[in-house]
Amino acid sequence: MDLRPGYKQTEIGPIPEDWDAVPLGSIGESLIGLTYAPAEVRNSGILVLRSSNIQNDELSFEDNVFVKKDVPFKIMVRPGDVLICVRNGSADLIGKSALLDERTNGMTFGAFMAVYRSEIGVLVNYLFQSSILKRQINEHLGATINQITNKSLNSFRIPLARDLREQNAIAKALRDVDGAISSMTQLLAKKRDLRTGTIQQLVTGRTRLLGFSEPWQKRPLAELCEMKSGEGITSARIDTTSPFPCYGGNGLRGFAKTYTHEGDFVLIGRVGALCGNILRVSGRFFASEHAIVVAPRETTDPNFLGMVLSRMRLGRLSESSAQPVLTVSKLLKLEVSYPPSKDEQTAIAGVLSDMDAEITALAARLDKTQALKQGMMQALLTGRVRLPVKGEALDELEAVHA
DSSP states (O other), X not given: OOOOTTEEEETTEEEXXXXXXXXXXXXXXXXXXBOOOGGGEESXXXXXXXXXXXXXXXEOOSSOOEEOSOOOGGGSOOTTOEEEEOBOSXXXXXXXXXXXXXXXXXXXXXXXXXXXXXXXXXXXXXXXXXXXXXXXXXXXXXXXXXXXXXXXXXXXXXXXXXXXXXXXXXXXXXXXXXXXXXXXXXXXXXXXXXXXXXXHHHTTTSSOOTTOOOOOEEEEGGGTEEEEEOBOOOGGGOBSSSSEEEEETTXXXXXXXXXXXXXXXXXXXXXXXXXXXXXXXXXXXXXXXXXXXXXXXXXXXXXXXXXXXXXXXXXXXXXXSSSOBOOHHHHHTOEEEEOSOHHHHHHHHHHHHXXXXXXXXXXXXXXXXXXXXXXXXXXXXXXXXXXXXXXXOHHHXXXXXX
């Protein structure tokens, strides 16, 4: 492949002529983590950062270990350090990293981890998230033990702009995108929590929608719907190209040439690991004998019925056997509270459906922004797209990767 003007070929690929391919050991140092004995573990003390403290490239403090032990000052972590998993039973976890911040003051890190310390830790952390270093890590691991030694870590090469201002511009652009991702992630979590709270209020009748006041009733499910197990089907009759989706006890199994039902229904997993799971389906489909097909009666809104069933945790009612099984006769006897007015049922389902649509749209935006970040890292960290050293670069980059 011909090089673009102003670029040169290196062992890690084409980079700008005013960049260098440098080993990590030449611009920072890798530190080996703390070894400790089980007897030194305490309920409090010095927190030892481990692989479980890295989740989705971010710090997490859900699963912590503390020790009472004298720890060398050098391996007490500092903001700007990059925490890296360098040894693990799973090769997929080798190389996962997180940038350390002020929350980690007074902490250290375990022997299966490493800390890379340099003046450009922010930039190096993004390089560990990119294919640039992931490829070198995978090549290093090969078929050997799942481990990166300090010698190997220091030998990994990265593309680096000579101009410190350009390094800072790249780091800032990527951190701006991370900030947007973090804000969307928090907003999505809040909206999901709000939906959960709204379901608890509306589907139980604790909160009534404007215009509805008729008392709710408590009746067996048999008065709201009919239930029947699906039909038998062999795996040979299920493929990936037939026109009708085929559902079993654990959801979609594939596609079939014929269908058993047409319309709006709720499916309950009857057998299997997801016994009791709820799925709303519509149109033409094949329901296998491992699914219970729930047909709402004329006075029951199917979406409302699905929400009621989802809250009932039906899996706990499965009968003990080689694998969990639900029976129709038992389910139909369960009593639920519901509004006798189908209009109120539909209104409740509509409110929650609108919330679901908003959550789906936000989740799609989040996915798109995360994909944008991956494209930006590949373009910026290799110098394929150059940034001005002054001014805002995000609008330009989004246009390039739209």
